[in-house]
Amino acid sequence: MANDEAGGLSRRERYEKQQRRRSSLIAAASTLIVLVALVVLVPMAPGWEKVQKSFFNGAVLAKSFPKLLDAFKINLMIFAWSAPAIAVLGLLIALARDAKSPALFPLRIFGAAFTDVFRGVPVILTVYLIGFGIPGLGLPRPWNSPYIWGSLALILTYSAYVAEIFRAGIDSVHHSQRSAALSLGLSERQVMRDVILPQAVRNVVPSQMNMLIALQKDVSLLSFIGPVEIFRQAGVFKSLLANFTPYVGAAIIFLIVTIPATRYADYLMARQTRERR
Amino acid sequence: MAKLELRRVVKRFGDTTVCNGIDLDVEAGQMVCLIGSSGAGKSTLLRCINLLEPIEDGEIFLDGSDISIPGLDPQSVRGRIGMVFQNFNLFPHMTALENAMLAPRRVRGLSRAQLQPEIENLFEKFGLADRMGNYPDQLSGGQQQRVAIVRALAMRPEVMLFDEITSALDPQLVGEVLDVLLLLKQQGMTMVLATHEMGFARQAADKVCFLKDGRIIEEGPPSALFDTPQMDETKAFLSRALK
Amino acid sequence: MTRIFALAAVSCALMATTALADGHCAAGKTMTEGKFTIATGNPAYYPWVMDDAPESGKGFEAAVAYAVAAEMGFAADDVIWVRSSFDEAIQPGAKNFDVNMQQYSITPERDEVVDFSTPYYSAPMAVLVSPGATDTPATLAALKALKWGGVGSTTAVSKLADIVQPDGDVLLYGDNADVNAAMSANQIDAALFDLPTALFLSAVMIEGSKVIGQFPADAGDDLDQFGMLFEEGNPLKTCVDDALAVMTDNGALAAIEAEWLQDTTGVPLIK
Numbered sequence: 001m002a003n004d005e006a007g008g009l010s011r012r013e014r015y016e017k018q019q020r021r022r023s024s025l026i027a028a029a030s031t032l033i034v035l036v037a038l039v040v041l042v043p044m045a046p047g048w049e050k051v052q053k054s055f056f057n058g059a060v061l062a063k064s065f066p067k068l069l070d071a072f073k074i075n076l077m078i079f080a081w082s083a084p085a086i087a088v089l090g091l092l093i094a095l096a097r098d099a100k101s102p103a104l105f106p107l108r109i110f111g112a113a114f115t116d117v118f119r120g121v122p123v124i125l126t127v128y129l130i131g132f133g134i135p136g137l138g139l140p141r142p143w144n145s146p147y148i149w150g151s152l153a154l155i156l157t158y159s160a161y162v163a164e165i166f167r168a169g170i171d172s173v174h175h176s177q178r179s180a181a182l183s184l185g186l187s188e189r190q191v192m193r194d195v196i197l198p199q200a201v202r203n204v205v206p207s208q209m210n211m212l213i214a215l216q217k218d219v220s221l222l223s224f225i226g227p228v229e230i231f232r233q234a235g236v237f238k239s240l241l242a243n244f245t246p247y248v249g250a251a252i253i254f255l256i257v258t259i260p261a262t263r264y265a266d267y268l269m270a271r272q273t274r275e276r277r
Numbered sequence: 278m279a280k281l282e283l284r285r286v287v288k289r290f291g292d293t294t295v296c297n298g299i300d301l302d303v304e305a306g307q308m309v310c311l312i313g314s315s316g317a318g319k320s321t322l323l324r325c326i327n328l329l330e331p332i333e334d335g336e337i338f339l340d341g342s343d344i345s346i347p348g349l350d351p352q353s354v355r356g357r358i359g360m361v362f363q364n365f366n367l368f369p370h371m372t373a374l375e376n377a378m379l380a381p382r383r384v385r386g387l388s389r390a391q392l393q394p395e396i397e398n399l400f401e402k403f404g405l406a407d408r409m410g411n412y413p414d415q416l417s418g419g420q421q422q423r424v425a426i427v428r429a430l431a432m433r434p435e436v437m438l439f440d441e442i443t444s445a446l447d448p449q450l451v452g453e454v455l456d457v458l459l460l461l462k463q464q465g466m467t468m469v470l471a472t473h474e475m476g477f478a479r480q481a482a483d484k485v486c487f488l489k490d491g492r493i494i495e496e497g498p499p500s501a502l503f504d505t506p507q508m509d510e511t512k513a514f515l516s517r518a519l520k
Numbered sequence: 521m522t523r524i525f526a527l528a529a530v531s532c533a534l535m536a537t538t539a540l541a542d543g544h545c546a547a548g549k550t551m552t553e554g555k556f557t558i559a560t561g562n563p564a565y566y567p568w569v570m571d572d573a574p575e576s577g578k579g580f581e582a583a584v585a586y587a588v589a590a591e592m593g594f595a596a597d598d599v600i601w602v603r604s605s606f607d608e609a610i611q612p613g614a615k616n617f618d619v620n621m622q623q624y625s626i627t628p629e630r631d632e633v634v635d636f637s638t639p640y641y642s643a644p645m646a647v648l649v650s651p652g653a654t655d656t657p658a659t660l661a662a663l664k665a666l667k668w669g670g671v672g673s674t675t676a677v678s679k680l681a682d683i684v685q686p687d688g689d690v691l692l693y694g695d696n697a698d699v700n701a702a703m704s705a706n707q708i709d710a711a712l713f714d715l716p717t718a719l720f721l722s723a724v725m726i727e728g729s730k731v732i733g734q735f736p737a738d739a740g741d742d743l744d745q746f747g748m749l750f751e752e753g754n755p756l757k758t759c760v761d762d763a764l765a766v767m768t769d770n771g772a773l774a775a776i777e778a779e780w781l782q783d784t785t786g787v788p789l790i791k
Contacts, residue, residue, distance in 0.1 A: 047613065050752075054611070054633060132698075135705035141667075146691065146707055180366035180425075183327050184380035185356030185432055194379055198370045223672075226691030226702055232672050236692065239673035242610050242630035 053243075060245040064237040068249050071233035075219045078151055078229070082219070083212060085155045090162030097167060100188070111163070118160035124221050127153040131225035150222040158215055165207045169200035206272060209265035213258050230254075278341045280305040280467045281326070281436055286345075287334035288318075288325050288491075295321045297491035298335070303436070303484075306465045308458070310478040310499075313488035314514065319471035320363075322488075323438045326469065327360045339436070356384055359429030363441040365421040367413040367428070373400070374409040377428045384432065392431075399427045403457055419450030426457055437461065439470040455481075475518055479503050487511045545759035546592050550618050556594045558585050559617035562603035565696075566720050567780050568623060574601045580716070580780035581621045584640050587772055588748075591763035606673060609749055610634055618756055620749040623714070625675045636747035637760045640773065641781075643714035643744045645679055645735045647790065648721055651728030653709040658733035658790045660684065667691075669699055669708030675744060676712040683735060684712070700725045714744050716781050733790040 009017065042048060096104070097111035118126065130153040135144030142148075173196050181191040223232035230250045237246035279302040288296040295318045303309050311319040324330045326337060328344065328351035337345040344354045367376050377396050381387050400409050403423045413421055422442055429437060439458070443451045455477050461468065462481060472478055478485050479499045486496040487510070495502060495511045503519075506512045551557050560581065563572040570578035577586045577596070589599045602617050609620045610633055619637070626636045647663060649656055656662050664687050670676045672692035680690060691708055693699045696717070702708045703726050713721065715734050722729045750757050767773040 050613070050633075132701040132705050135707055136701070138706070141706070144705055144707055146702070176362065176364060176366045177368065179324075179329055180360075180362060181368070181380075182329060182351075183355055183358075183360040183362075184429065185352055185384045186380055187352055187383075190383050194383065195368055199368075202370065223692070224694055224698065226669065226693060226707060228672075228690065228692050232692050235672050236677050239606075240627070240629065240675065240678055242627065242633045244611075 055244045055248055057243055057245040060237070060241055060243045061249050064234070064241075064246040065249050067237075068230050068233055068246065068253060071228060071230040072250075072253050074227055074229040075216070078147065078154070078219045078222060078227070079216055082151050082154050082158070083215060085151075086158045086162055086211075086215070087208075089155060089159040091166055093159055093163035094166035094170065095192070097163065098170060114156075115160040115163055118157045119164070121157075123154070123157050123218055124224060126157050127221045127224060129153075130156070131222070146222065146226040150225050150227065154215065154218060154222070158211060158218075162208060162211055165204050165211065166200065168207075169204035170196055172203050173199045203272070206265050206269035209261065209268060213261050213265065216258060216261070217254065279303055279338075280307075280340065281469070282338040282341075283322075283326070283335070284338070285335035286322070286325060286332050286337060288321055288330060289333050295491050296325065296332070299488075299491070299493055301486065301493065301496075303467060303469055305467050307483040308462050308468045308470065308481055309484045309486065310482040311469065311471045311486050311488055312473070312475065312478060312514075312518070317488040318491040319488055320440050323360065323440050323469065323471055326436075327358050327438055328354055329360075352384075356380075356432050357434055358436045358438060359432060359434035360438040361422070361425050361429050361440065361442050363444050365413070365418070365425045365445070367421055367425055369413050372410050372412055373405065373416065373424045373427075376413070376424060377431045380428070381431050396427070396431055399430055402460070403427055404453075417450060418446045419453045422446065422454050423457055426454075426461075436467045436469070439468065439472070441471050441473065443472070443474060473518070475503070475515075487514060489514070544593050545762060546594070546756060549754075549756045549759065551616075552600070555598050555600050556589050556592070557600045557602060557616070557618045558589075559602045559604040559609070559615075559620040559622070561622040562605065564603075564622065565717075566724065567716055568621075580641070580776060581623075583776045583780060584773065585621060587767060587776060588640075588760060588763045591766055592759055615751040618750070618754070619760060621746075623717070623746050624749045625744045626747040627675065634752055635750040635754055635757050637750070637757060638764050639745035639747050640764055641746040641777065643716060643746065645676065645683075645712055645744060646715040646718040646731050647710055647733050648703075648713055648718040648726070648729055649710045649732050650703040650706065650708065650726070651730075652706060654728070654730045654732065656710070656732055660790060663710065663790070666709040667707070669693060669702050669711045671695060671699060671711075671713075674713075676714075679744075680712050696721060696725065703729060735790055 043052075045051075093111050093114055096107040097115070099105075099108050099111075127150055131146050131150040134149050134152075135146070177195055177199065178191055181195040182188075186194070220229060220231035223229050223235075228236070230253060234246040234250040238244055281301075281303040283299055283301040286296050286299040286301075287294065297318075299318075299322060301309070311322065313319055321330060325332050325345075331347070332345055335345070336343050339354065339357065367373075368379070371379065374396065377399070378389060378392050381392050381396075382389065397406070397409065400406050403426065405420065405423055405427065408416060408420055408424070413424070416424065425442075426437075443454050446454065451474070455474065458468070458470070458477075459481060470478075470482075482499050484496060485499045485502045486493045487502065487506075487508075488494065489510050495506060495508045502511065503515065506515055546556070547553075558574070560569055560574050564574060564579075564581075565572075566579065568579050568581040570576060570582070574582040574585065577583055586596055586599060589596070604617060604620055604622075606622070609615070609622075609624075610630060623643075624630070624636065626639060630636070647658075649666070653666060656666060660683075663684050666686065667688055668680060668684065668686045669691045670680055670693070672694065677690070677692065680686065691702060693702060696713075699708070699711050700721065703711070715731070718731045722731050748760060750760075764773070
């Protein structure tokens, strides 16, 4: 009997264990080689000293980091009020685009035009046009604040993308679900609200997580119209200290937030793929 | 007057005629089985009766009133005609109990508390009392299909349509679902089945209709249709199906 | 004998094609031998460069550039203009210019990465206000209450925090045009610029705006001084410094400043 052998492992189990050990060794060795190459070879480049001084300057990082963190609070604040608005508006636009009643035809056209326009224009242009343009019409303070109109630009742009993802999610719910719900006597609206949407939303959570991560980064575009968030604060340090390390500091702060979020989105995506199998 | 009457029902998908002038009477309390090869038009006919598909021509009467008038609100009719599908089509984001409660709550406007006794009773009757809190993916195929039947019954329909409801089940699970149909028949439910279960149709049906190319070729009591089929097409089909 | 004479003639002819005589300070130190390559902004602005045409020698920086070039022994034709952005100039690495002139304030931090000439201009800071705030008195107390903006890449940002210490949050922008847009949208009341820039913006860019005051030249710990920018370690620096020293001593620099930046008077000091 194979199981009587040492360790109580079967032939197959022993083979697989050996294979696993081999792949870990290879992975460890190749990682080590790459790391050594990076650590040893990069500093040998002729420009390394200058680059290190300009981009990886410890003193500059220590000096700028606390203020960068402080500025990052503004990013978080803008994100915090934009994200829910985007979710709501995106869903409304998605529903408007799928509206079937002829009375809602204008809404459908509007939904289509909305997504076409705001997906077609670079975010930064929308931020500029809305952030400077609408307040330029002569709104009194505080209603002309760049925070309001800059956020609106983000909300409009991201709603267009989020709406398309919601639509894909609605399409991903099998039509037999609709048949079953209709056969029970539910109205179209009830079918959408109680049966289709809950499934659609759940199907697109990972994709929407990716949109949130993108939004978190694009909040920095508001710096172009005034708010001193982390990107602008890093820029101020860069000009003041003639050093690019503050940008590296800002990148680190972004990564601290976005890497866990990205990993989580990937995990959700993988779990969903497993469930569908 | 029959409970359900179909007169010259025609249904087309583009150039394909799926139902080509179907006449059918279903008396109250009767179980009618539609048999025939895949693509004969059985499922489409059921979907037409439930108004999930509009018909091109002909009429459908429920209790003598025409429910196929173009422009008629299908919602009120669908509440009176329950339908169960081949692939169960339970709502995966709801528990078995929530699946059954959704339509009565929304359409009949009843609260969960008001519905609780009636629906729990249904679950008990079909041997699902301990499964009410489960989500569909935690149930076997046979259990899911029985939940789907409970869900349709929760609307207190007058007629039930069953579209090949055992076709997606493992053979050992078919029996538990067919038992449910027998129970319903005992209670006097009017039922129309599209089915491949010839043994069941012969044993339980009041009337069997053989469909081919969108027409009813032959119909009659099961003993007559299975033992002394008149038409060549029926004989050919049965010899294949009963082999 | 005739042969020697002929050789001398040929070598004289050869020397004539190179613009600089041996022993001249800049010889062998410029990118292209005999040419002096100067970078300016893209576009370059009044009053530093008139009509974005530095070749004309009109505008303060264009005039200084040609005067320095002449002092160093270059003919006007040997001056080559190129364009560069701010970031390009302070990045590490090789440059595509000998010197870069676009109102670079000299700071110790910048000086670690690049080299600066001695200053060719010392600019006081001035306050530009939006059309709605032109009545603001030129006092620090009144200025604190304004909604402030500025260009994020200038030293004005730290000056603002040090000298004015505004009551509210400061809004910062990428360039002068965006400050202009924010002022037009009434999102900010005031912005801090060096005086020449402030005068240019109020005169040309932002209709109805006004320069309401300037800070004394000794306000704060450091005065905004503009220097020409070199790649770190460029040996040409000493030649340019020498030329600037001569021009400062003989008054040529002051004359150019008077010609192109004479409007610097007439703006009151802030108390």
